[in-house]
Amino acid sequence: MKNLTITENVSTAAKRDIFELQAKIGSFTQGDGPEEAFRKYRLTRGVYGQRQPGVQMIRIKLPFGHLTADQLVRIADSSDKYATGNLHATTRQDIQLHFVKLADSPQLWADLEDANITLREACGNTVRNVTASATAGVDPDEPFDVTSYAQAFFAYFLRNPISQEMGRKFKIAVSSSEKDSAFAFMHDVGLIPKLGQNEQGETIKGFKVLIGGGLGAQPFSAQVAYEFLPADQVIPFTEALIRVFDRYGERTRRHKARMKFLLNDLGLEAMLEKVKEEWTALKNKTFPVEELSFAWQNLAESEPASREDILVLADTQLEHSEKEIFQKWLTTNVFEQKQKGWHGVYLRVLLGDMHSDTARKLADLVRQYAADDIRVTVNQGYLLRFVKAEDLPALFHELNTLGLAEPGFDSTADITTCPGTDTCNLAISSSYGITRVLEVMMKEEYPDLIYNNDIKIKISGCMNGCGQHSAANIGFHGSSIKNGKLVLPALQVLLGGGFTGDGIGLIGDKVIKLPSKRGPEAMRVLLDDYQTNSFEGEYFNQYYARQTKNYFYQLLKPIADLSTVQDDEYRDWDHDELFKTEVGVGECAGVMIDLVGTTLVEANEKLGLAHEMLEVGVWADGIYHAYNTFITGAKALLIGEGIATNTQYGMVKEFDENFGQVFYPNAAEGDKPFAEIVFSINKNEPTEAFAREFVAKAEQFLNQVKGYRENQLSDNPLPALQELVFGQDS
Structure with missing residues (x-):
């Protein structure tokens, strides 16, 4: 094994982890340990086997999606050195590197830990990355900044013995407001900040607590455990809940091992009673969270500027060819923060993929124009914070040069997707291919969709839901259809998920399955039908509920007709060979x-x-x-x-x-x-x-x-x- 280079910046706990990982890899490669035991071990260290044999995906754990410019550069450098030069942002605000050699993973981890970045518990049956609204701290609608709470959850459960070998993974999300932009409704524990009163009548911070949500083949919406729980009790409550899940949760039938099934079996009242039984054993009956200190918190208020003022600046600074795009970008990708005079700038990133060279140049722009506080967003983009109004035209120009100023962030035209069959063992059909085609189609045929924030489109390569298709107004997941002796790549269409007009999160309905190559046609039919027949001001989910599932089944049924299948439909997007299902081949066989x-x-x-x-x-x-x-x-x-x-x-x-x-x-x-x-x-x-x-x-x-x-x-x-x-x- 190679000698590791580990700097003094790396914590004692992380050093131990890294040396132990190297030792385990050495033992495994020499045939001293069983593959299944090693697989379980390395997953909790962020090392995940790819579809391609002999290489790994490395998942980098970024609590609440937070990155500094230096950390972004370190990840980019690591991707160049050990991977492919690509940084893939995920729906859980992580960054993944692909095609890494197993032997390189300890040194890669050491290089990242030098910049205070961890891999620990990014995968496996652990508490996964704690996600939060990217706008936390700058959200005009937030009752208070939840950033410190997301960080506290991350730190509390990192290496915590209660959550190292659970029956399945456990996910926590913290939204910044009732709009639930972190999707608390589909997590094992989801938190929404609220202000309440204590017994003395004083205003205190707290959270609405949701439990038992989850996606996958059998998605569940979370149930409300508390309408208001004081902030200093949310971590103890979550610890007690995890202890119950660890003790009573399923461990043999993997497809029934998430907490949502335990909650469904016990019922909410019995679950909360078992949580109370754990309270005596907790090391912290209350856990006050210390507020984090950020440099941007000391920034003075900036001089506010109207849209017209900003456009005047742009008119003098930008080239003619950029001005029209800038106006669209200003409308769709920029918002005024709660801090007077400051702006947040969203970056729309196709497929969540960014090249390392682009990442390093982006870091330079952050240092020049924004606070050193980048956030990866839950729809695979990025958020820059604390940008002055007078700097928006110059920042746009630089971002546009990098290909990072595409208008329409988090709009209908901005599709969320997982990597699918490009790298994932469990994927059935291509996610990347259909996403590219749909985004091009919508840009050419429906250009105004960049202004539509009602309809969200999400795509997964299989039913497991890494692309969060069940939580989309229009969702697709990869599948297959048998037609005679041959098999076609297919898309399962789900409708009505995501948020209703009143902010309630819903799980989408499975409506129909159709050949993947007909995805664009199905999208046209859905968009045209909504545009033609919806009432003025009617949200897509309201329209779906009014028309009912059967209406949309009948609407899409002709597209699913296999009697008209063409030869090209037996080939998946981005593939020339005939399609065949290669799914479920785990990392340990026989x-x-x-x-x-x-x-x-x-x-x-x-x-x-x-x-x-x-x-x-x-x-x-x-x-x-x-x-x-x-x-x-x-x-x-x-x-x-x-x-x-x-x-x-x-x-x-x-x-x-x-x-x-x-x-x-x-x-x-x-x-x-x-x-x-x-x-x-x-x-x-x-x-x-x-x-x-x-x-x-x-x-x-x-x-x-x-x-x-x-x-x-x-x-x-x-x-x-x-x-x-x-x-x-x-």
Whole structure:
């Protein structure tokens, strides 16, 4: 392995992560570890296998999409050095680099950490990147700036033991106002800021709390847990909720493992009751958030300027060919901030892709014209903040030179999309290809759509929804259609998602499936029908609700007729070869491993982490690592006996029933001693005394498990179900 270069700017925790990743890669490449265990490990370090064998996608975690100019340059340099020179902005305000060699990922991470950028928990069954409204702090409609809260959520759950190996990923979003521009309604936890009053009648900050939202094959809108929860309680509430999800959430059936399904099974009242049961064990019953300090907060108010004033400036500074575009750009991509005289400038980025050279030049423009506070937006663009009115024409000229001044940000013409079959294992059909075609078609045939902010179009390469198609007024997800012996690339059309005219977030309805090459025709029909038949001032979702799903099914049905299929329709956008479905091939196929032994290794690692937390006096984290030691040790023996369990709660129950008399022979009939020990975690305050006692019991238990396993192997070198085959990741 290569020697790593890690600077003193890198934190001790990050250094440990990076060295550990390099060691794990070394062991894996030498055949010392099972692929499935390594895959699970590297995903939580932001290293994700691509569709193309032998290369990785690296996901860079940017809390609330925040970047400085220097950080943008560092990412661009890293893309040049280790990837393809492309920066792909995602719907979760991350940036992804593609085609990275596995061996290069530790040094890439070290280079990014030098600029205070992390990969930790950007993928995997963890708390993913915490998203927030890009306008947080400058939004004229916000009751207060939520930036500090988004940062606090990110920092609180980073490397937090309660969220390292959940049944599935967990997503948090913080909107800046009731307009919900961060899509709180489709997240595991969504927060919308509000002002309320305490018992003394004083005005306090708080949040409307939504839980249990999610997209994917079975999308759910979030439910309201609290109309108002004081701001200092939102992080403790979320911690307790995650603890419940970790304990009771599904772990075997991956398609049922998101928190939305647990909420659906338990019901809101029972879920919140279990959250209360965790409160005693929380290390923070309240968590006041310290306000972040930004240089732009000290900027003096700028002299305001009217649109007419700005156009006069532009008339003297811009070339004739730029003036018409500037007027459109000023209307669609620029807004007045809540800070008097300052402006926010949106950058519309096709497919979310920006070349590294462009990124470095953009960083220079930020240093010259804006605050050093770039935000990646949830629709794969960028926001520059604190631009003076007199600088708008000059900034536009420079952005236009870079191809970053396309009018119509977040309009109907600005489509959100995932990479699809270009790089993703799970994609079914091309997302990039259809997006390019639709954007060109709308620009040529419907130029005024750059002014329409009602209809949002989002596209995903499969049903999993990275392009957030279920939350769009018009959504498409990649699919396939069989026609005789051949298969066509297809688009599933969804309508009526996103926001209604009154700001309520909805999940779209699946209406019809049609060949991908007919996507532009379907879009024309939808747009023309709405333009012709909607009432004046009627939003698209209101029109959809009035006409009903069946109306649109009948409207699009002729386009889905396969009796008129042409040869070219058997080829996907951007592809010359005949289409074939290549989906669901995970990163681990047919790997034979000793799953019991591997699980015991994991249990031992968790016990080691528990002891480390005791040494530094972080009692709550030590307790949770010890809890995971119990769970993982029990899981190992249950696997060895072929006993299936879906949840951690189920593992504890099954262990008592199958091993209770072996491990606790003096227990009375019907007693559940293992459950009593393990679930004492939420019955006690996280004190030093309880932490030391709990960790000691976990160590004693694991030693017993190891002894039991050794005796088992001495009696039978190949016990039942010792070796299992891991199939594809779905």
